[in-house]
Amino acid sequence: MHADFDSVRLVEVSRHFGRRRALSKVSLTVGAGDIVGLLGPNGAGKSTLIGLMATLVAPTTGVVRFGDRTAREMGPDLRKAIGLLAHELHLYPELSARQNLTFFAELYGLDPAATVDAALARAGLADRGDDEVNGFSRGMRQRLALERALLHAPRLVLFDEPFTGLDDRAVCLVSDRLRQLASGGAIVVLATHDLDLADGLVTRVALVRDGRLIADEPATSGLRARYRSAVGSA
Amino acid sequence: MFLRTALLVLRKDFAIEMKSLEVLLTTLFFAVSCVLVFAFAFVKDGRAPEDAAAGILWIAIAFAGTLALGRTFERERYSETLRALLLAPAPRAALYVGKLLGMLALLGVAEGLLVPLVAFLFQASAWFSRPLLLLAVLVGGTVGFAAVGTLFAAMLVRARSRDVLLPILLYPITIPVIIGGVRGTAALLASPADEVTATMWIGILFAFDVVFVTLSLWTFEPLMTE
């Protein structure tokens, strides 16, 4: 019933719009327990890769496999195992924190009574649950958005620039959460252009530039020094 | 799962709308202004030309509906929540149905205000002589317009020039709805009410609805995937 897989494979995936190339023949495999850092300058194609893994974008050529099967073969149930947090946060500003979480819980077929309160507590918003989201600070929204994205305990966790606008404490919380998820068997993919924050967090590095994958290797310490020239102002 | 998802989306939109009633109130007010503008354009010596009332009603529905469509989807664009919806583990066409139902509810309320208003301004009694048939014409036309409109508004969410492209695409394609709505309504306003003509138009409108709701359900997912 619950579609599951332990790896995501992109096989020679390209995506272009006319002459504008977003991705060119990218082959990448990510597995359970990995925290993969998709690193690269702005406009490199990181967001497109995330979109492909989230089934929101279709490749022009190539195929994306979840386990052995494609998204089409798995049907809508596949999305039960995917969680996405992008820069825009995907929250309804007119609704309260609780209402946002309840909506998404029900959308994923979860029992709100069992999950929403716990999620609010984890986000540190238990006392602000009934306040509208448009009154929240950026940090509060980020914490709520994080819980929303992870509410259904997805196997594939996709984060696109999750650290934007966060203070140090929040960055620590997010990093710890990601480590927890990975050690719990999730496949974590993190796209960011901030090498310092990725340092020490990611277990593997996939370097993207101009739509191409130029490096795919285990992470070592000192990411900034190693990749700075590759990732730095293009 | 399909219907459940559609109803969840509907309920969520309803909850958001209830907080401020922004879209509803501004749409209603706009529709009323529309009616007045057209009334001033057509009324001469205190009388409107024959069948102008039916025409004015449907123009107001079409214009107000287009605005409402744009505003409803603008909400989903704001925090990219449309992406989050597309990630739901349900057939994506269910999102379309949820949005369509919301649109129908909104237009239903608008028509609930507009029909009495137009009846009040032009020949009150004739409007309600065949209420069931009138309802059928309104439902048939509104569903057709909303079905195509919801699909186009959704697909244009990420497009440039989306505000002006929506009416450019929507109006020519839904002309049969406008014609059917106006002629059907006008037939019911004639004295005596021309039930045969009205029924014929109702048939055409419902055929349109079936074809275009089906087409929209088929094309929603391919259109919303980038």
Next chain:
Amino acid sequence: MRKMFTPLLVIVAAMFAAAPIMIAQAPFESTMGLIQKIFYYHVPAWMAMYSAIAVCGVASAMYLFKGRTDADGYAVSAAELAVVFGLIGLVTGPLWGRKAWGVWWQWDARLTSALLLELIFVAYLMVRKFGGPGSEKLAAATALFGTATTPFVYKSVDIWRTVHPKTSVVPMLANSMPGAGRPFALSSLAFILLFVVLLTLRVKLARQQHTLDELYLAQEDR
């Protein structure tokens, strides 16, 4: 298709050269006189337009559901041709009406339907031009819906007009005038073949543009 192109082009050119002669020799219609002969261009233009719309609709469906980019080439080519042939019809129609009945536009059912379809396919071209990235899909949806609405437009406009009957602009001349059959058949065939020739040319252009894009991308991949 490629091999047939040049012979086809020659045939079409010959037909268009021969047509005016045949049309001039065709009998005059009693009430309208010379102006009636515009009919030999007017109706075939519609035939070409509706063929273009059908091609566009089918190609758009294939592009949208199967993702075949060559289908998109056919769709945009057919849409452009629909607009062009529609324009021919929309210009010749009022010219005829003005001369024959003294009125430029009478809301005739066929002309009005054609005007609406013309608007839909002009909208298609506008979406492609102004819609931003990904506009090919949006345009494909427009074409698909536009083609699907064609019978509804035709029927509803037709009924809309017959409630208030006025002079019909396109009487069944082919039936009433025995000598008009052959030039009419020639003209119809000529226009359809012209449509095919132009479509082939335009699709070739679209295909070349696509190849150019791919080469451009491949060159960067080196």
